[in-house]
Amino acid sequence: MAGIPRPPAYRIVIFQVLLTFAVALLALLHSPLAAKSAFLGGLTCAVPNAYFIWKAFKYSGARSAAQIVQSFYQGEAWKFVLTSLCFVVIFQRVEPLNVLALFAGFITVQLGHVASAKIANL
Structure with missing residues (x-):
């Protein structure tokens, strides 16, 4: 009896990293600072x-149901913590910084979840 295959979730990460590079290249049309800031914003999401x-x-597997639920909750909590820490470190350590490009990169990669859900189902 074959089990349910794991979803190809790693494709979402690959897509987000590629989207991060694309946003940074697009921001490079404005300035190198905007590109660096957009890249950091994308990585802060990815x-x-x-x-x-x-x-x-x-x-x-069904036998691991409790561990699966616990892993989801822990993963989501740590995702929030890591995102917050990334922003704190960026705002404290990166100068100069284009804040608009930083958030544009973050939001673009975050909204990339809509497209990445389609990609993961390929």
Whole structure:
């Protein structure tokens, strides 16, 4: 009896990293500072999401149901913490910074979830 295959969630992370590079290249049309800031914003979304996906899909099978639920909750909590820490570090350590480009990169990659859901189902 074959089990339910794991979803190809890693494709979402790959898509988000590619989208991060695309946003940074687009921001490069404005300035190198905007490109760097947009890149950091994209990574601020993609890296915590990669951790969440790793954590959430660590277990599989009906016997692991409790561990799966716990992993989802822990993954989501740590994703929030990592996202917050990324922003704190960026705002404290990165100067100069184009804040508009930073948030544009973050929001673009965050909204990329809509497209990445389609990609993960390919």
